[in-house]
Amino acid sequence: MSWLLWILSSIFVVCRANICPCERPELCQQIREERDFEVFVFDVGGKTWKSYNWSMVTTVATFGKYDTELLCYAHSKGARVVxxxxxxxxxxxxxxxxxxxxxxKVNLAKSQFMDGINLDIEQEVEEGSPEYYALTALVKETTDAFHREIPGSQVSFDVAWxxxxxxxxCYDYITIAESCDLLFVxxxxxxxxIMGDCIAMANAPLSQTLDAYDQYINMNIDPKKxxxxxxxxxxxxxxxxxxxxGICSIAKVPFRGAPCSDAAGKQKPYSWIMIQVNISMSGRLWDNRQQAPYFNYEDQKGQIHQVWYDDPQSIxxxxxxxxSKxxxxxxxxxxxxxxxxxxxxxxxxxxxxxxxxxGC
Structure with missing residues (x-):
């Protein structure tokens, strides 16, 4: 009897998953329209998505729990949820x-009325290894399956800067770019x-950031990807x-072959930064070489900290x-x-x- 109940409950769960959770059934239809300009948002959960600028958002990658309310609202704005x-x-x-x-993953996306998948695989890979070829195959096979089973769906792949x-x-970036719909850089x-001096620096220095896009494009990767x-x-x-x-020396925390890394610091959200900069010892400072803001503050134990971040001026x-690219x-x-x-x-x-x- 217990087995029968288990089977029936499983059927109920599957059936319930395929019932449209939106007030308007058409909001469960997958988004197929391509936008000329993509604004790709990673959402990690909670309800702050209600305050996003939905006039801009085109794709939401859900890294938190599945939220039917988010799905229905995004679809009402013509935005994909992946x-x-x-x-x-x-x-x-x-x-x-x-x-x-x-x-x-295809079945999960279909049962949740979603519009694709964002492949976030940031593992180290040696060129020519079995993992190297498996990753390349994974991207192509995932894209083929999603496009076949969910017409108009989007498959994206996250790559380093x-x-x-x-x-x-060390990925096969050229083949991966050809296989999927877009690369999120x-x-x-x-x-x-950090291969040089172990010092605090900008999270995303302007010239270094932009030079890297030229590197991708010079590999004959389509800029539109x-x-x-x-x-x-x-x-x-x-x-x-x-x-x-004003140079801040940091602890040596090695990472994947480098003697120092940003792991010597802690990631802080922009909301925290905007409060902390106002009570800092330096106020907002600007580095012309890296084209990025930073500030110094002293904590309760007397330790000096340096915080590097991005704001509208650097973005x-x-x-x-x-x-332009x-x-x-x-x-x-x-x-x-x-x-x-x-x-x-x-x-x-x-x-x-x-x-x-x-832009500015």
Missing amino acids: LKGDIPLHYIVDQENRTAWITE SPKCIDKR MSYDEQSQ LVMGVPWYGYDYPCLNLSEE CPKADAVK GLRGIGMWNGNILDYSDEPVARQQTTEMWNALL
Whole structure:
């Protein structure tokens, strides 16, 4: 009897999953329309999505719990909602495992009325290894399956800020770009491997960020496949020493072959940064070479910290480059970490960050 109940409950769950959760059934139809300009938002959960600038958003990658309210609202605005896809690469070297994983994700997307998948696989890969070829095959097979089963669906793949084996991610970028609909370029965490002096630096220095897009384009990757990701967060570095020139020496925290990394600091959301800068010892400072803001503060234990971040002034020229280089669009990690309260100053700061995505 218990087995019969289990089978019936399983059938009920499957059937219920395929019932449209939206008030209007048409909102469960997948979004097929292509936008000329992509604004790609990563959402990590909660309800702050209600305050997004929906006049701009074209795709939401859901990295939090599945939210039917978000799905219905996004579809009402003509925006896609896509799954997160991540899998240990050693597992999908086996073709059967790979096919099973793809089938599972397609079925999940269909049952949840979603519009595609964002492949967020940031594992180190050696060129020519079994994992190297498995990853390349995974992207193509996932794209083929989604396009076949959900016409008009979107498959995106997240790549490092540069194609030059950043963090030992030596992927077949050219073939991967050809296989999927777009590459989301994570133009942040650019200090994940510090080979020079162990000092605090900008999360996404302007010239380094933009040069990397030329690297992708010079590989004959279509600019229309590239979405620029910008950070809505910064790094808070405890300084071992703060020189008279304002250089903050940081602890040596190695990462994937580099002696130092941004792991010496802690990621802080823009909402926290906007409060902390006002009570800092330095106030907002600007680095002309890196084209980025920063500030210094002293914590309760007397430790000096240096915080590097992005704001509208540093994001605007990047957004302008999206247009001048003919890229597919822009996005951010992540949409939830602005201050969406009704406090007037916070509301203005949040509006300015959204507007910065469209350039100066």
